[in-house]
Amino acid sequence: MKHKKGILTTTYLLFSVLLCFGQSASIKGRITDKEGKPIVGATLLLKPSNTKTATDSLGNYIFQHITANTYTVEAKHIGYKSKRSSIKVNTTAAIVDLSLSEIMENNLDEVVISGTMKEVSKLESPIPVEVYSAKFFRANPSPSIFEGLQTVNGVRPQLNCNVCNTGDIHINGLEGPYTMVMIDGMPIVSGLSTVYGLSGIPMSLVDRVEIVKGPASTLYGSEAVGGIINIITKRPSSAPLLSADVYGTTWAEFNADIGGRFKVGKKANSLLGINYFNYQNPIDNNKDNFTDVTLQNRISVFNKWSFDRKDNRVFNLAGRYLYEDRWGGEMNWNKKYRGGEEVYGESVYTSRWEFFGTYQLPVKEKIMFQFSANGHNQNSAYGGDIFIAKQYIGFGQLTWDKTVGRHDLLAGLSYRFTYYDDNTPATAVNDSIRMDQVKKTRLPGLFLQDEITLNANNKLLLGLRYDHNSIHGNILTPRISYKWNSPDKNNIIRLSMGNGYRVANVFTEEHATITGARKVVFLNNLKPETSWNANLNYVRKIFIGSALLNVDATAFYTYFTNKIIPDYDTNPSEIIFDNLNGNAVSKGLSVNLDMSFTNGLKILAGGTVMDVQSTEDGVTTRQIKTERFSGTWNIGYTFHRLGLTVDYTGNVVGPMRLVLIGDHDPRRPYSPWWSVQNIQLTKKIGHQFELYGGVKNLLNWTVNKGNPFVIARAHDPFDKEVVFDNTGNPTVVPGVNPYGLKFDPDGYSYGPNQGIRGFLGLRYTIR
Structure with missing residues (x-):
């Protein structure tokens, strides 16, 4: 009898253990900001299983069909610091709620996408990405992204015309056509808009600006030779x-x-x-008319x-x-x-x-x-010359x-x-x-x-x-x-x-x-x-x-x-x-x-x-x-x-x-x-x-x-007093053109x- 009872007890214990391991549990919770508002679309990673999910419109998420173990839940979202929490899970539903804080400028833990075309923390990205938030640009308010970038190291807005004030953006000394400018990862600036499109990007829509310096043509193709500016x-x-x-x-x-x-x-x-x-x-403060x-x-x-x-x-x-x-x-x-x-x-x-x-x-x-699709129509007059393009x-x-x-x-x-x-x-x-x-x-x-x-x-x-x-x-x-x-x-x-x-x-x-x-x-x-x-x-x-x-x-x-x-x-x-x-x-x-x-x-x-x-x-x-x-x-x-x-x-x-x-x-x-x-x-x-x-x-x-x-020769913009030689070059005329120049508003x-x-x-x- 004792022998049979021992067999029954052992069988019961084994069955209980198997039943316990066979049952699935879950982890669920809610992701919010510091004000308690739900964060929609936050990415959740469950370790060590490396399972991923995302929050719904109410900030809720759930990991289902998991076994008893100790897990780490990590939450990430663009614009917020990532956060982790560990929990031991048995056979019931576990709850992990997380509150995310907004990032500071250039924080190593923030999420970036421009380097690899994927959401990844700046810390983990194999490609160096610089990030500048809207708060950074509010320190020196400007009406466009072109002017706003003047305090970013290695990035310089370059004026190319003294009269029409058009320009481009240089990255590490390379001219504007070598830089790809994008909105939300979609190319917007090239060709005509390399010259005229940058000034029309309002700061009101900017959450942050990501900058990749150096060629990125492997992911983004032509124009991404000098770098990327992703708005x-x-x-x-x-x-x-x-x-x-x-x-x-x-x-x-x-x-x-x-x-x-x-x-x-x-x-x-x-x-x-x-x-x-x-x-x-x-205004004419330099008195050249x-x-x-x-x-x-x-x-x-x-x-x-x-x-x-x-x-x-x-x-x-x-x-x-x-x-x-x-x-x-x-x-x-x-x-x-x-x-x-x-x-x-x-x-x-x-x-x-x-x-x-x-x-x-x-x-x-x-x-x-x-x-993406864009259309750019240009109607310009440079003195007596008309330039029309589309x-x-x-x-x-x-x-x-x-x-x-x-x-x-x-x-x-x-x-x-x-x-x-x-x-x-x-x-x-x-x-x-x-x-x-x-x-x-x-x-x-x-x-x-x-x-x-x-x-x-x-x-x-x-x-x-x-x-x-x-x-x-x-x-x-x-x-x-x-x-x-x-x-x-x-x-x-x-x-x-x-x-x-x-x-x-x-x-x-x-x-x-x-x-x-x-x-x-x-x-x-x-x-x-x-x-x-x-x-x-x-x-x-x-x-x-x-x-x-x-x-x-x-x-x-x-x-x-x-x-x-x-x-x-x-x-x-x-x-x-x-x-x-x-x-x-x-x-x-x-x-x-x-x-x-x-x-x-x-x-x-x-x-x-x-x-x-x-x-x-x-x-x-x-x-x-x-x-x-x-x-x-x-x-x-x-x-x-x-x-x-x-x-x-x-x-x-x-x-x-x-x-x-x-x-x-x-x-x-x-x-x-x-x-x-x-x-x-x-x-x-x-x-x-x-x-x-x-x-x-x-x-x-x-x-x-x-x-x-x-x-040059602002007083004679149509070169009416300039004398040209047989090769088409201006000549020196004392009292009239002492330097031998022609009108040049841009050089x-x-x-x-x-x-x-x-x-x-x-x-x-x-x-």
Whole structure:
């Protein structure tokens, strides 16, 4: 009997254990922000099973069918610090609620997407990504992203025209066409809009800006040679219910940003933003009878939608429309002189629309379809020369995101179609086949990326892209990156190498000088511009008492071949295009220091030392309008009891080689050291109002300092008194043209013409 009883007891215990192991449990909870509001679409990772899920429209999540064990739940979402919690699970439902805090600028734990086209914490990304939040840009308010980037280390807005004030953005000394500008990962700036599109991006829609320095063509294709500027817009579900930001300056500039979110039905959220900028006060402080700053009247409307779908699948749509009327020129110019040769003015009408979105396919695998389309219409008058152009770009991309063991895979197919036409000789070719090539460019491509987690401290990223350009043929761009971090993650080393390429749009990038009966000549079949890049990045987190110091240093080297340089000098009746017979090099060192103190002081400072040059036929030349040193700073201190914040921002730029237009040109061949500095006071009034004001360009620095003039022969803009020789060059005429120059409004532009000014503004927010 005792023997039978023992068998029954043992059988019962074994059955109970098996039953216990056979039963499944669950972990569920809710993810909220510090105010208790649900965070929609947050990513949840369950370790050690590496199972993923996401929160629904109420911030709820659940992991089902798990066995008894000890688990760690990690929650992540863009714009918030990730958070973890461990729990021991038996056979019942366990509850883990987490509250996420908003990130601070450049925090190592925030989520980024630009480096690998996936959501990943900045700490874990094998590609170095710099992140700047909306709060960073509010320290020096500006009406557009173009001006807002002036205090970002290694990134410099470059003015290219003293009259129309157009420009581009340089990254580590490389010109604007080498930088890809995107909104929510979709390319928006290229061709025509490289020159005119940047000023129309309102700050009201910006949640943060991610910057990748160095070639990223493996993922993003053409134009991503120098780097990426990815403007991430606010989420409709978490944006303020209503926001308004209005300010004016002592120069009579006026800027207004108004935004709001609303819900349509149970599954749709929408964000609407409107930006209006107006400046209609001609000022001529340098006394050359030309406006110091272009007069502008600009409106931009942005609308973004997000839709709740089954299993938290993604579906976002967004659109933007921009209209701008700008002019600069002689002080007595008005629109009746547009296109004539009586009074000189540069008048630009810009009309631009954009539409883009992301749709996750309703399948088990994570497959995303991203798309964008934009149209850009330009009507410009440069004195008596009329430039009319239109450009349409369509883009579609399908990506598949799959994790297999230690391999985090991303595969994609893309297609880009570009249509461009203008009224210049550049597109007025007689050959109908060539005409079709000029106006229409097709660019299908495919890419594959594998991010391999070797162990807790080491990652390896491999990438390869193949494109087929309808003009240039096949293009292959590989890259490899390696990341090491110390066990405490206070030290990170990243080493990246890769290839970038750019299919130059020669018919838009030099359009200001294509204004005569010039014949377009191609000496050879143009090849895509290519670059090979290597950079070494080191990040160090240092705790100094109660303060935290982040050090981010990068050494970079880029080698370019096949650069396309238009030749206007060999024959005055021709535009000659050919690839560079040599190479170009960009190399240097960039360091960012980010220090935060518990007493409210925050310091972000950086410096970049670089050398950018080209070599052709054995002759090495320093690149024009490229400094060898630049530095930036953003220092803020908050008096918590007073609700008052002081922000001191600025930059310093070293000498750069400038364009002189004659042997007797009396202007400086190199710019001096120069700096633009700003100060701002911000006072909180209750929970909804902020009053701010300050002074921009404290040192009152402008490009005319130390020069006899900025615009060559501003008193004779139509060259009526210029005598030309048999080769078409101006000659020296004592008393009339003592320097032998012709009218040139653009060549010597490199910095601001706008001096010191005060500003005052008010922000209103309902959350």
